[in-house]
Amino acid sequence: MKVKSPVSLLCLLLIGFIPACREDPEDVKQHEWQSAELSRLSSGISIIEAQIKDMPADLSSELKEAEKNHEIRKAGIEELNALISEVSAKIRSAQDGLKAYRIKYKIK
Numbered sequence: 001m002k003v004k005s006p007v008s009l010l011c012l013l014l015i016g017f018i019p020a021c022r023e024d025p026e027d028v029k030q031h032e033w034q035s036a037e038l039s040r041l042s043s044g045i046s047i048i049e050a051q052i053k054d055m056p057a058d059l060s061s062e063l064k065e066a067e068k069n070h071e072i073r074k075a076g077i078e079e080l081n082a083l084i085s086e087v088s089a090k091i092r093s094a095q096d097g098l099k100a101y102r103i104k105y106k107i108k
Helices: 006-021 025-054 060-104
Strands: none
């Protein structure tokens, strides 16, 4: 088939595409379902984005700093407890020495 003008070529192309332009009911149904699903997912995404915006800032660095401070304070407390035990032992020793002194030299 020989085409002589661009207008006739256009007409042939349109005639060839007209049957392809008819809407198949299955395709229409699938398109509607896809549109509804896309709308549902889009609204779900917008809800999740709003929830993300409402979330507090990332506090992991502050948590690490607090844990570090806790460990430092815990070590300090253990050091103070050891010092208290040492001083308590010295106090008991001094009290025992005083008691022995009082027994030996009856203080009035």
